[in-house]
Amino acid sequence: xxxxxxxxxxxxxxxxxxxxxxxxxxxxxxxxxxxxxxxxxxxxxxxxxxxxxxxxxxxxxxxxxxxxxxxxxxxxxxxxxxxxxxxxxxxxxxxxxxxxxxxxxxxxxxxxxxxxxxxxxxxxxxxxxxxxxxxxxxxxxxxxx
Numbered sequence: 001x002x003x004x005x006x007x008x009x010x011x012x013x014x015x016x017x018x019x020x021x022x023x024x025x026x027x028x029x030x031x032x033x034x035x036x037x038x039x040x041x042x043x044x045x046x047x048x049x050x051x052x053x054x055x056x057x058x059x060x061x062x063x064x065x066x067x068x069x070x071x072x073x074x075x076x077x078x079x080x081x082x083x084x085x086x087x088x089x090x091x092x093x094x095x096x097x098x099x100x101x102x103x104x105x106x107x108x109x110x111x112x113x114x115x116x117x118x119x120x121x122x123x124x125x126x127x128x129x130x131x132x133x134x135x136x137x138x139x140x141x142x143x144x145x
Contacts, residue, residue: 001028001029001030002027002028002029002030002087002088003028003029003031003032003084003085003086003088004027004028004031004086004087004088004089004090005031005033005034005080005086005088005089005106006020006021006024006031006033006034006090006091007033007034007035007036007071007091008033008034008035008036008091009035009036009041009046009048010035010055010058010059011048011049011050011055012049012050013055013058013059015114016113018062019114020092020111020113020114021033021059021064022064023090023111024064024088024090024111025064025065027088027109028087028088030066030067031065031066032065032066032067032068032069032084032086033059033065033068033069034068034070034071034076034080035052035056035059035068035069035071036048036052036070036071037052037070037071037072038051038052039072040070040071040073043073052070056068056070067084077089077099077102078105081102081105081106086105086106087106087107088106088107088108088109089102089105089108089109090108090109090111091109091110091111092110092111092112092113093110093111093112093113094113095110096110
């Protein structure tokens with residue numbers, strides 16, 4: 001059985017995430033995913049809109065993902081590769097070269113990202129939208145009139 005492994009935060013799940021996970025799943029018999037924990041994201045200086053439990057549940061519900069576990073730190077990858085008997089480690093090419101050291105444990109692949117989409121760009125776009133109920137003077141709610 002050929003096992004493929006990837007990691008990610010997967011906040012604001014979008015088509016780029018799905019494309020990557022589907023491509024990785026086709027590289028083996030099973031795809032396992034380490035989803036970054038909230039505490040690890042904090043260490044990386046990132047914040048997620050959704051907590052780990054919800055992000056992990058979304059990823060585990062995908063037909064192409066067999067198993068999900070928490071990514072707790074940068075250093076667990078070699079142990080995860082050994083524990084899950086991983087043949088291929090894959091991740092988006094925005095990380096190109098950063099995980100080459102894992103090639104002593106398994107094959108390392110960097111896949112092209114889906115163009116024009118990322119969680120960071122989505123978060124930036126959302127910042128430009130007015131917040132709901134920001135201007136209370138224009139709010140007109142009529143109930144049971």
